[in-house]
Amino acid sequence: DVKVTQSSRYLVKRTGEKVFLECVQDMDHENMFWYRQDPGLGLRLIYFSYDVKMKEKGDIPEGYSVSREKKERFSLILESASTNQTSMYLCASSPTQQDNSPLHFGNGTRLTVT
């Protein structure tokens, strides 16, 4: 079974801090994604990557960056955390670039910025 692991379940950070959210998948998937989930807004795509060292902006990339140095690991970086980045962050992976391949999600990281 595919396993997508997010390193932290809960994080509390202060405004202005640099924050790293880590995600690892164990099935050699090509594609990885970062979403944020907010009540009433559903899931919104922040960044995605279809190969090592490749990244593409999603719908809401402002204030975020990503890193994919190894195929299995995709990191989301908040350069200077702000209170409006308090949210649930979900990492996902999928095996191919075919549009019908399902996403496999991690359990999420709930980030609070105070």
Next chain:
Amino acid sequence: AQSVTQLGSHVSVSEGALVLLRCNYSSSVPPYLFWYVQYPNQGLQLLLKYTTGATLVKGINGFEAEFKKSETSFHLTKPSAHMSDAAEYFCAVTSNTGFQKLVFGTGTRLLVSP
């Protein structure tokens, strides 16, 4: 641009009653459609998907959905609700024209009462 509308942020049913969760999409090209479920404190998992072929799609846990092109709908149903179905459900759409990039609806929380 693609979009997904889920009618009703909350749906309440009694145990044993019919479950109907509504999803309408907009897409200028043939869509691929998905339903995902999120149980409390977990990530999303795939319930079912429509790509091509038969328009009635069966998924896990007794759920099914029907793709109706004329109505641009992909409603999720289950004949008899169980307490364990209480969760949040997300409809999502992508297309067959390029890199996989799912667009999610805002979600519907299903409440099941005894």
